[in-house]
Amino acid sequence: MNTETNASSATLVDEDPQSRRIEVQPRQRKTPATYNPRHIQVVDYSFFYGTTQVLFDLNMDIPERHVTALIGPSGCGKSTLLRNINRMNDLIDGIAHQGDIQIEGQSIYDPYLEVISLRKRIGMVFQKSNPFPKSIYENIVYSLRVAGRNKKSELDETVERTLKAAALWDEVKDRLQESAFSLSGGQMQRLCIARAIANQPEILLMDEPCSALDPIATGKIEDLIHDLKEDYTIIIVTHNMQQAARVSDKTAFLYMGQLIEYDETEKIFMKPSEAQTEAYVSGRFG
Ligand SMILES: Nc1ncnc2c1ncn2[C@@H]1O[C@H](COP(=O)(O)OP(=O)(O)OP(=O)(O)O)[C@@H](O)[C@H]1O
Ligand SMILES: [Mg+2]
Numbered sequence: 001m002n003t004e005t006n007a008s009s010a011t012l013v014d015e016d017p018q019s020r021r022i023e024v025q026p027r028q029r030k031t032p033a034t035y036n037p038r039h040i041q042v043v044d045y046s047f048f049y050g051t052t053q054v055l056f057d058l059n060m061d062i063p064e065r066h067v068t069a070l071i072g073p074s075g076c077g078k079s080t081l082l083r084n085i086n087r088m089n090d091l092i093d094g095i096a097h098q099g100d101i102q103i104e105g106q107s108i109y110d111p112y113l114e115v116i117s118l119r120k121r122i123g124m125v126f127q128k129s130n131p132f133p134k135s136i137y138e139n140i141v142y143s144l145r146v147a148g149r150n151k152k153s154e155l156d157e158t159v160e161r162t163l164k165a166a167a168l169w170d171e172v173k174d175r176l177q178e179s180a181f182s183l184s185g186g187q188m189q190r191l192c193i194a195r196a197i198a199n200q201p202e203i204l205l206m207d208e209p210c211s212a213l214d215p216i217a218t219g220k221i222e223d224l225i226h227d228l229k230e231d232y233t234i235i236i237v238t239h240n241m242q243q244a245a246r247v248s249d250k251t252a253f254l255y256m257g258q259l260i261e262y263d264e265t266e267k268i269f270m271k272p273s274e275a276q277t278e279a280y281v282s283g284r285f286g
Helices: 078-085 115-120 136-146 152-165 185-196 215-228 241-247 265-270 275-281
Strands: 002-012 022-031 040-049 052-062 067-071 095-103 122-125 203-207 233-237 250-255 258-264
Touching: 040 078, 052 078, 052 258, 067 078, 067 241, 078 095, 078 203, 078 233, 115 122, 122 185, 136 152, 136 185, 152 185, 152 215, 185 215, 215 233, 215 241, 241 265, 250 265, 250 275, 258 265, 258 275, 265 275
Parallel strands: 067 233, 067 250, 122 203, 203 233
Antiparallel strands: 002 022, 040 052, 040 095, 250 258
């Protein structure tokens, strides 16, 4: 096993009250000895809504079983990039792309690839938790039932496994048949994470998963993200600079659809190469 330095804790450096500069406190974590540093490859990727280009020639290698944060001001294209990875924008009229996104070398736009099978490899968690109007149990097993998997032992096992992984089991194990809407906001978001991993995807896409949560619930989700990256490749969009510094291994800074800088999180926050990145992470714009 290799031990890799990982950014997992961050505090504001407050000697300059005008600055939001963030100090990353690296902490050790064990990473599997082998992982694919190019699990997801974004290659010369541009994207258009109609005639409006919103992503410009992006190139990124996203490593397996690490957390990659997408940061940048509102409207810079973070959600667009994230949602294109599982082709969620497909239903929008007039979209077009150039370049490619590949998962383990296979294009997500391969005409022989079924979008359904792509989405099985990818779980998605949204800003606002969106449980189905069903019980806690049925929320989690929904995708298995849709796939015709109804064996009780498998469903029970999935519910327990995913709720434990989402650090929710102890809080809900005695109320699995209650409505998901009886949960608190933070619990609902953890339920949505449990649901997203029920089908055992490889990749978890999270679009501002904590923006509606209080600091305690946010802390729980951040701990969870830290644990989940042992098994999943995670991409998280966040406006919270401290969160990006705490949870991610790599950070991409986007500005007006351009990838300004993409590097180790520690480097982006402590010693960015680009003046625009420095200005953004220190709170001087955005
Ligand atoms: N369905 C759509 N049709 C047309 N334009 C869109 C659509 N969705 C997003 N856009 C535009 O694409 C650009 C990027 O939007 P996107 O939602 O990806 O930004 P973002 O970085 O996620 O912003 P935020 O931080 O506010 O969530 C914006 O100019 C936005 O107006
Ligand atoms: Mg967004």
